[in-house]
Amino acid sequence: MEPLADLAAGTTTALVPDVIVTALALGLTHRYVGRTVATDVHGVPVRATVRSVQVRRRRAHLQSRVELAAVDWGGRRVDEVTVVAHGVRVVPGLRTRLSAHRLDVHGTSGVGTVLDWLNSLGHAWVLALDRDGSIRATHRRRRLTALVDATVTDGVARIELGDARCYGVPVPGRLLPPRDVALPPLPGGAGSVCAAREGHLVRFAMQVPAVSYAFDPLGA
Secondary structure, eight states: OHHHHOOOSTHHHHHSOHHHHHHHHHHHHHHHTTSEEEEEETTEEEEEEEEEEEEEEETTEEEEEEEEEEEEETTEEEEEEEEEEESOEEEOSSSEEEEESEEEEEEEEEHHHHHHHHHHTTOSEEEEEOTTSOEEEEESSSSEEEEEEEEEETTEEEEEEEEEEETTEEOOGGGOOOEEEEOOOOGGGOEEEEEEEETTEEEEEEEEOOEEEEEEETTO
C-alpha cells in the first residue's frame, strides 16, 4: 500500500486511480479525526485537534483540506483553522509524512483569545473588551486610554483610535490619525496576512510556503 500511497504531484499523481485517492482519504480520516496531533512546520511546533480530513484530485495534483480546532502554533492560540494544501504528497506509515507546495490557512478566534495573546507580548498597552464590545487600550504606566479598532491587509495593520483620554481629559480626534503598522514576521514564513473583526470573532487568512513534515496522533 505504501508505494501506491506515495502520491507525488504532476504526472505521477494524474495516473493514480481515484480508488487509491479515496482509500487514502478514508485511511487518514480513520487515523487522525478526533485526535490531537503535534508536528513542526518550518521549525515551529504546532499542536491541534483534527476535525476532518479530505483529499481530492485537482487536475494533475492532489489537494487536501484539513479542519483543526484548539490550535497552538508556536504559542499563538487559534480556536478554529482550515488548511488547504496544494500539490500534496502523502506517505502513510508509523509516522505519516506530508509535503505540499503551498498552504492556504483560514481561521477564526474569539476576540478575547486574540486580546489575551496580544497582552502576553508585553507591549506598553493593555487591551480589554468593554461591556458594549469595544476594545479599550490602557497604557501600563501612563494615564492614557483609547478605543481601538484595527484591520490587517497584506501584513500591515491599520489602527484607528477613538475616545482617547489623557489623565481623563479628552484628546481631539484630529490629533489621532489612523496609523499603518507592519506586522512582525510570523513563524514558518507565513505571508499575505489579512485579518478583520466580525462581532465577537476575528477572522484571518494567510499563506505558508512549501512544507514537508511528519506527524503522529498523540496517545495513539
